[in-house]
Amino acid sequence: MKENEEMLEQQLADELSKIEKWVNAPVPDIVFFEQLVAEEKKRNRQQLIKELFYFALTAAVILCCVAVMLIRLPVFFLLLQIPVMAAAVFFLFYHQKKDGEWNDI
């Protein structure tokens, strides 16, 4: 029984190694990889700048609203702190539990 198992496993490895022979995959030149890396890094940088801009814009809008509320409606401002604190605690707890998707293996 164990011999059969080992034979099947060996057969599987042998058959899979044949696939490499059937499909030829020439490795592209280093220039191709350099272009790919440079383009992707450029795209990522542009994306980061865009996201930072939207983040700053949103933060500015929120801060303006908070400032207006603090001056005009101080009681409402204090009441708002309770859900904000609860959301912050929940976010931190959730974030710590969740592993980064591509952290490492």
Place this chain on the structure above:
Amino acid sequence: MEEKDLIQQAKKGDQHALSLLLQQNYSILFHYLLKITMNRPLTEDLVQETMLKCIQKIGMYQEKAKFSSWLISIASHLYMDQIRKQKTEKKYNEQFKQARNLKWKAKTSNEEWSELLDALSLLNEEIRIPLVLKHYYGYTYDEIGTLLKIPTGTVKSRTHNGLKFIREELGDHERKRGDA
């Protein structure tokens, strides 16, 4: 320059070092994806996607495992994500198309497409991936669990079920041949 040094340089932002790393691991990545997808065009797309993901996330690579294993992990997740997006009906059609694609390649190489590969192509990718990683690449159950982010017990049961399915399929073929 050794791989370790290249990784260090790449993490610091050296584009040439990262390009060299990708070039050195291109073949491993391509052949791994070909074995699990059994489809060349899909493999080419996934290789490209994996490399882009690697460029984005190189700073997060913690060097606990080999660079090629990290690429295999990314590629496996990208493939499974893509499969999950497909509808069940479409998925089965794709499965047959995939096998046809490689069968043709086998024929042009004057090789025979074995019943074992036929059975392997019929397996669900969630079973096929751990099976290939275990019995072709020689990863341990624990390593596969870490790579695919699934418990070790699940890896064991999936590889066991995969082998069982292949054995049954091969048995069916033998019986059919005997009847004929």
